Each structure stands twice: as structure tokens, then as C-alpha cells.
Amino acid sequence: MSAVPCLVDRWSEENNDIILTWKQNERGLEPNQNVRKRCWLESLKLLQKIQGIPAATERLTLEMTVSYNTFLFSLSFSNASEIEESLTSSLLRALEAAGSQVSSSDPVQLWEAVLQTFGTSVYVPYVHKLLLIQWILWLMQWQLERVLTLLTQTNHKKEHSAPVNLQTETRNLGLSMEEDSLLMVAMTAKDLKDLLHICTVIIQGVEQMKMEKYSEALEAFQEAKGLSSPRSLLALIHTLTGQSFAKLGKPHCALHFYRKAMEVDCTCHSALYQSALVFRQLGNPKAEMEALHLLYSAVQLQSDKSSSSALLVSPAILLGVEQMTFISSVPSPTLILHSLAHTCVFNGSISDGVEYYLDLLASLQSDGKDLVLTGDGTSFPRIPVVYLEAGFALLKAKRYSDALVVCEEVITSTLDFIPERLLLDADEKQNVADSDVVLENVDFVLWAGSAHLLQAQAHWKLKDTKEAITNFTRAINHLVKVFIKQKDWKQKHLGHTEAMLERIVTLEAAKGQALAGRGLCFLERGQLKEALRDLHLSLQMTPGCKNIKMWLTEVLWRLDRREEASAHWKEAYSTSDAPKSVNLPLYLQQWPDDAGFDFSDLKMKMEEYVKAKTT
Numbered sequence: 001m002s003a004v005p006c007l008v009d010r011w012s013e014e015n016n017d018i019i020l021t022w023k024q025n026e027r028g029l030e031p032n033q034n035v036r037k038r039c040w041l042e043s044l045k046l047l048q049k050i051q052g053i054p055a056a057t058e059r060l061t062l063e064m065t066v067s068y069n070t071f072l073f074s075l076s077f078s079n080a081s082e083i084e085e086s087l088t089s090s091l092l093r094a095l096e097a098a099g100s101q102v103s104s105s106d107p108v109q110l111w112e113a114v115l116q117t118f119g120t121s122v123y124v125p126y127v128h129k130l131l132l133i134q135w136i137l138w139l140m141q142w143q144l145e146r147v148l149t150l151l152t153q154t155n156h157k158k159e160h161s162a163p164v165n166l167q168t169e170t171r172n173l174g175l176s177m178e179e180d181s182l183l184m185v186a187m188t189a190k191d192l193k194d195l196l197h198i199c200t201v202i203i204q205g206v207e208q209m210k211m212e213k214y215s216e217a218l219e220a221f222q223e224a225k226g227l228s229s230p231r232s233l234l235a236l237i238h239t240l241t242g243q244s245f246a247k248l249g250k251p252h253c254a255l256h257f258y259r260k261a262m263e264v265d266c267t268c269h270s271a272l273y274q275s276a277l278v279f280r281q282l283g284n285p286k287a288e289m290e291a292l293h294l295l296y297s298a299v300q301l302q303s304d305k306s307s308s309s310a311l312l313v314s315p316a317i318l319l320g321v322e323q324m325t326f327i328s329s330v331p332s333p334t335l336i337l338h339s340l341a342h343t344c345v346f347n348g349s350i351s352d353g354v355e356y357y358l359d360l361l362a363s364l365q366s367d368g369k370d371l372v373l374t375g376d377g378t379s380f381p382r383i384p385v386v387y388l389e390a391g392f393a394l395l396k397a398k399r400y401s402d403a404l405v406v407c408e409e410v411i412t413s414t415l416d417f418i419p420e421r422l423l424l425d426a427d428e429k430q431n432v433a434d435s436d437v438v439l440e441n442v443d444f445v446l447w448a449g450s451a452h453l454l455q456a457q458a459h460w461k462l463k464d465t466k467e468a469i470t471n472f473t474r475a476i477n478h479l480v481k482v483f484i485k486q487k488d489w490k491q492k493h494l495g496h497t498e499a500m501l502e503r504i505v506t507l508e509a510a511k512g513q514a515l516a517g518r519g520l521c522f523l524e525r526g527q528l529k530e531a532l533r534d535l536h537l538s539l540q541m542t543p544g545c546k547n548i549k550m551w552l553t554e555v556l557w558r559l560d561r562r563e564e565a566s567a568h569w570k571e572a573y574s575t576s577d578a579p580k581s582v583n584l585p586l587y588l589q590q591w592p593d594d595a596g597f598d599f600s601d602l603k604m605k606m607e608e609y610v611k612a613k614t615t
Helices: 003-026 033-050 057-074 080-097 107-118 124-140 144-154 166-171 189-210 214-225 231-247 251-264 269-282 285-303 315-319 321-328 333-346 350-366 383-396 400-417 432-461 465-479 498-525 528-541 546-558 562-574 600-614
Strands: 422-424 482-484
Touching: 003 033, 003 057, 033 057, 057 080, 057 124, 080 107, 080 124, 107 124, 107 144, 124 144, 124 189, 124 315, 144 166, 144 189, 166 189, 166 214, 189 214, 189 231, 189 315, 189 321, 214 231, 231 251, 231 269, 231 315, 231 321, 251 269, 269 285, 269 333, 285 333, 315 321, 333 350, 333 383, 350 383, 383 400, 383 432, 400 432, 422 432, 432 465, 432 498, 465 498, 482 498, 498 528, 498 546, 528 546, 546 562, 546 600, 562 600
Parallel strands: 422 482
Antiparallel strands: none
16 A cells, blocks of 8 residues: 555656756757657656556555646647647546536536636645636637636536626636645646736737727736736737728827837847838838848848747747737748838938849848749749849949840849730730730730840940930830730729739839930931831830930930920920829839939020010
């Protein structure tokens, strides 16, 4: 009969040795993940030995403690369903030891039986530790209704009493937090309960955000801020608070809380990213670029470090990385770098933008990604678009030779994919698959045409009008491969998608720019009839462009068609500069408004002509 106390003592000592090993590792500067796994395997082996003999009350406190520790270690190595199955087995053994039975293994009914059986016994602290494990499992799966039922049962409230609320139940939860000095645990019940409390409130707030109830979400986050929490979790609460304010149309309040998040935890990258988005919304490109630059540097720095955590139960496990992704995710370093490069160039910080684009191209090449075929379904643009943007940035930076090389990459890579002719019928209904194929073919045409267009602009800047005309012509020849049957295509959705409509608008703009550029080259070379033809066609595709009207005026004046020249001149000056289309991609933002043509001589001639006519 003395064997049982001997086993209890031996197994208790074994449990304590495992936990001591973990505690020493937990206190280390660089926690070893292998130690965590070894503790889990040893704890699991110990639990199997204990559960290898019939359940009995004299071993019940030991068995529940070892179960608790094993389940905590299991969170890093097992899925929730496996742990829940083991937890159910442990609860059934506890009821068996107490001489109680339950007819169902349903977790809700099982916990009702366990709480009734052990509710006033000495086993309550041990039962409550296992209850925390159940709370973890349901919280990880965002099963808040089940958590509410569990906590309501624990608070001894009748099922049909006054309406219950999870925040209230969590706040008023009375659990026994006593610890057994003879049996060590991997994490105290109080610490775990506090962490579960704050994570439950956070998840409630996020659920409110998902339902677009941002004021209710703010109430939850306000409560969460008043609870004890690690710095990383407090930073997340501030970030979520900021996002709620941003959704409520209060960007400055949002920025205030993003700043607080970064003050609490400088590694809170989501707050930095959300700040950049707010700065973009407020039209503050300088602040946006600074935020993106800091974010890119921080994300790179983090990727060079180990991401292992010393925490046995981390907030990330409880909140669920996948569940939180839509709220607090941060783009990949590549996507951040592209946003930074694009923002810099778009807002005139050309030299910085060029360097970022060159870094981005180097990164893409080192990853060995196919220039044309790579498409991962994320918000990162197709790689030819990145190359075209880089070519555009180099052009703006007056690095014309480099721009020619980058654009040549797009031309050679798309060569085998460009259709001979692509006929689009706005009246023809297409299924999704066919529409995607057509869209892809339009992209190939657009990329190749735009690459030649940028090369032509580079040659123009290098004063090589002959080569510029050649490349403008190549651009036009590519772009006219897409033919639209209906003249009123702008009123119809080609392929029944907004994406197709945007592509066609972009194609027409590129075609108009190529014709204008070639017309300007012909004007420079004195080929006036050819210049007149191209500029007229360009103006039809990009109506309202002041520079094209000015060039037309110059051509008509040189052709001695003074009245027509005067009419175009008046029309050009009667309207302000045509606004750029916000839908045009970055690489089509420059030409023809940055062609560098001096209109001062033309202006003087036209003013003299108009004055002579009126006198």
C-alpha cells in the first residue's frame, strides 16, 4: 500500500524537475526552442505514466497539474483539436476518480458536470487551471459564445437568468488562483487568467470592427488598456484604437494612438504602416515617405533576427495570427519597398525613388522571379509594371541609358506573349476565364508598348530624334494591336470588368502619348505634314492637353496656316492645363507635359499676330 505515496512523490519530483528546466530556459536571454520541445515531450511522457493506471483521488491534484503543464507546452506543437481531445480525457478521468459519471463528452455538458462535482472541494484550484486551458482553446478559435457559456457556468449563474455579457462575465470572473507549493506549474493561473482576460476583450473589439461597429470597438479597447498586459499587447491595443478612429473619419486621433503604440513598443510595425496610410489619406507625402522608410528598415532588421519567443503562451497564439491578419498585418518587405519607391517618385523625390527601385529590381532578380509570369495574387504589382516604373524613375532622374536598359528587359520578356491582333467587342459576353485571358493579352501589349514609349522618350532627351521616332513608331505599332469594335466603348464594360475598362483607358492614353511624341520629333526634324497628322490624332485621344495644342499651333504656323494656328492658340490659353488622369499608371505620368519644349518664341509670334489683326 505504500507504493502509491511513493509514486506520487516520484512523479511530483519529476514534474518539478521539468518545470525548473523550463523556468531556467525562460529566464535566458536567448530562449532555446529545443528546451521547450524537450519539456513538452517529458511532460507528455509523465502524463502518460500517470494515466496508465486507474484514476484515484490521491493522485488527482498531481494528474491535473501535470495535465495543465503538458497542455501549456502542447500549444506550440499540437493543434487545438488534439489538445481538446486530451483535455476531455483528463476531465473524464477526474470525474471517474470522484465517482461521478457523465453521459456525454460534449465540452459544455462535461464542464457543467466537472464544476458541479468539484465546485466546493479542495480540487477547485486544479480544476480552474484546466478551465483556463479550455478557455485558451476556444479563444484561439474565436468561439466567444462557448467562452461565455463556460465563464457563466463558472460564475454559477442560471442559464435563463438576466442577459449575460462576455466582458462583464470576464471582469467578474471568480477563479481560485491558489498555487500548490509542492507542485510547480509552467505558468501561474493568475498570469494566464490575466492574459486570457485582456485577449478576450481585444477579440471582442476586433469582432466589433469586423461588423463596422467602431464606436463599440473603442469601448472594448478602452477597457483593455486598463488591464495589465505586456508591452507588445498594449501597443496592439493602441494600434487597433487608432484603426477604429481612422474608420470613424478621425485621422489625427488615429495618428495619436499609432504614435502611442510605437512609444510603448518600437517594434510595432503595424502602427507604423497604418500611420503611413493615414499620412497618404491626409495628403502628406513627406510624412508618408518617412514612415515607409522607417517601416522598411525595421522589417529588414527584424527579418535578420530570430523570432522565437520566451513566452509559453504568447498573445499571438491566443489572438490567432490568421484571424488578426486583416486588421494588423504588415506588408512584405518587397511590397513596402515598392510602396516607398512609388511614393517617392510620384511626389517628386526622384533620386530617392530611383535608389529604392534599383534595390527592388535587385531583390526581384535575386529571388529568381520570372519577369512576366510571376503573379502571386497579392497587392504587389506584376513585375513588368515594376520595371516600367523603374524605367520611368530613371528617365525622370536623367539617367537615360539606364532607363533604356531597364525597359529593354520588359521588351525582350514580353516578346513571345504579344498577340498579332486583339479584337475587343464590348457587346460580346465573356465568362470569367475568357475575360482573364483577354486581360492578360491586353497587359502584354500595354507593357511592351509602354516600354518602347519610355525608350523613345529617353532617345528624345538624348537628342536622337531618329531613334526616338523609331521607338515611338514601335510603341504605336504594339498599341494598335488592340482594336475596339464599338466607338462608344467608354460607356460599356469590356469583358464586364472595371479592370478591362481601366486597361483600355490606359492603352488609349499611351497611344496618344506615343503619337504626340512622334509628332514632336517630326516637328523638330521639319517634317511638318507628318507632325500635323500625329498631333491631330494624339489630340483626339487625349483631348484637352494644352501642350499638344501648342505644338499644333507651332506646326500650323510653320505651314503658313495662320488662322488655324491662331484658333488653336486661343483654345490652348482659354483653358487651364488638363488634369492628369488619376487612373493612369505611374510610368505614363510624364509625357507629353515634360517634353521640355520652349514656347516663348511661339508666344511672342502669336501675340504679335493677334495684335496686328485687331489693329
